[in-house]
Amino acid sequence: MSNESTDLQLAGGEQSRKARERLYRYIFLSCAALTVFITTGIFVTLTVDAVKFFSTVPPVDFLTGTTWRVSRGEFGVLPLVFGTLAVTVISALVAIPTGVLAAAYLSEYASARTRAILKPGLEILAGIPTVVYGYLALVYFTPFLRTLGINAGTFNILSASILVGILIIPMVSSLSEDAMSSVPDSLREASYGLGATKFDVTIGVVIPAAASGIFASFILALSRAIGETMVVAMAMGLRPRMPSTATGPFGIPYIQPMETVTTSGQTMTSAMIQAVEADAAVSPVVGQSLFALGLTLFVMTFAMNFLSNRIANRYREEYQ
Template sequence: MSNETPRLQLAGEERSRVAREQVYRWLLFLCAALSVVVTVTIILSLAVDATKFFAMVDPVAFFTGTEWVISRDKYGVLPLVSGTLLVTVVSALVAIPIGVASAIYLSEYASDRARSVLKPGLEILAGIPTVVYGYLALIYLTPFLRNFGLELGTFNVLSASIMVGIMIIPMVSSLSEDAMSSVPDSLRQAGYGLGATKFEVSTGIVVPAAVSGIFSSFILALSRAIGETMVVVMAMGLRPRMFELTSPLQSLTQSGQTMTSAMVQAVTSDVSAESATYKSMFALGLTLFAITFAMNFASNRIAARYREEY
């Protein structure tokens, strides 16, 4: 009996499998290359128009100026950077403790049934439109904070920052919980074997072992906070101010402006597309991109430095 036919069939199936793998490989490569091309295109488009802006406005005055008044052609970016960083810091003070505590509970304390309910419920916060968060901050949160004796204006930094912090809690919680869940159970059992309590195992073993993933969640969440637009436009106002180190509470109770809201104001104002006001949107976008890129680069370096492999 001849084996020629089965061999020919096997050879044909092998060639067909290799051809399919090549097609899949090139499709995946095109998808990866497309993401890189889109990123590079965005950077180039920002850089081209930002160059036109800097031809009209002195770059030194832009990066060191302390006044952003487009009606008087004053384009100092420091008040916008100050407002952006202030919102980011306050939102981090809200989101990081609550997010990490939620992640510890979901990973170490919650039963499977409780986790199946609480985690999707927590992640629903990420699906709420940001305009709703802005509305809640303006209509409900500001009057609520006034009940504690805070003299808040209608538009203020504190309400916007707290609401941005609430908005990014799911990102911190979900990513941190995933990092903690990836820690091997053998490390937990070793801690219990030495007489440690669940709280000691959670905070002394699991969290340090998952610190690289937890820190990455912080950076991603803060990058999201830096780029937030609708909440700060609706609840924070459109009056750029420099953060005052001598009176930080006063800075929080007043209105302010972030880089993203200034970009919205520039593109929606009734100005020519060739004016410095319109082109300032691209300079702000390029500056914001540089800040977020630096944060993500630092995050990757730190995560690689403290990553644990099991």
């Protein structure tokens, strides 16, 4: 009798476990499908309203125009794209080396006690409201640039971009540190056995082995920089500009970097804020331009995330 009841109990437990596993699977599938549905819905909504805008403004004029003045009906997106890319590139120059070096220290050099203190402190940077970064850039960092001899205007691309770079450092460092920590210790021990120093192991073994995760953190952080609004709206200004150029030898024009980054500019996100505010006051076309800008920004961000996945798959290391 006891053996029969035990067998029945085990069988019932196995069936219950399988039922729970199926339930969990459906819940996870539903969550994954929901994220795809939301993304698709956003894309469809942007596309439908952007088509209305393009029925008034030709797509060629929008994509190739060099002037963005909604009050005059000029909707050339190139100055906004340039401002967005300028902020992205400069912030990357700040965040990527700083974040990777911080991740290397936390992963390879810091003790467990030091890591437990520094990593949460570093991640606090991501929790500071972005309006605070914008205020710091406008009130403190721009005057600091002037003390260094940089003739920066009140609103300028450089100070906004540097503060955006500081803003995304936690994303780079945290994700990169997780990727480095996942590298098997056997690789480190093999390198030490061959006489490598800790620096050699970090640069020659750990970072290359974690390259896929590090590259993914770069793309995710830069996607965050592309979508930043408050810092650039407060510190960069609201005047879309094309880069300053000069004529070089043989009449070849070239961009003047310092004159470009020390003047004001505008990104697509801040232009979208203006479009919302000016919709009723100017014309419906201005409101519709919001969706054209949103679609352009969506495509840029999607392309960067697609690139991130390709790089991660290309350099992913699998360990047994």
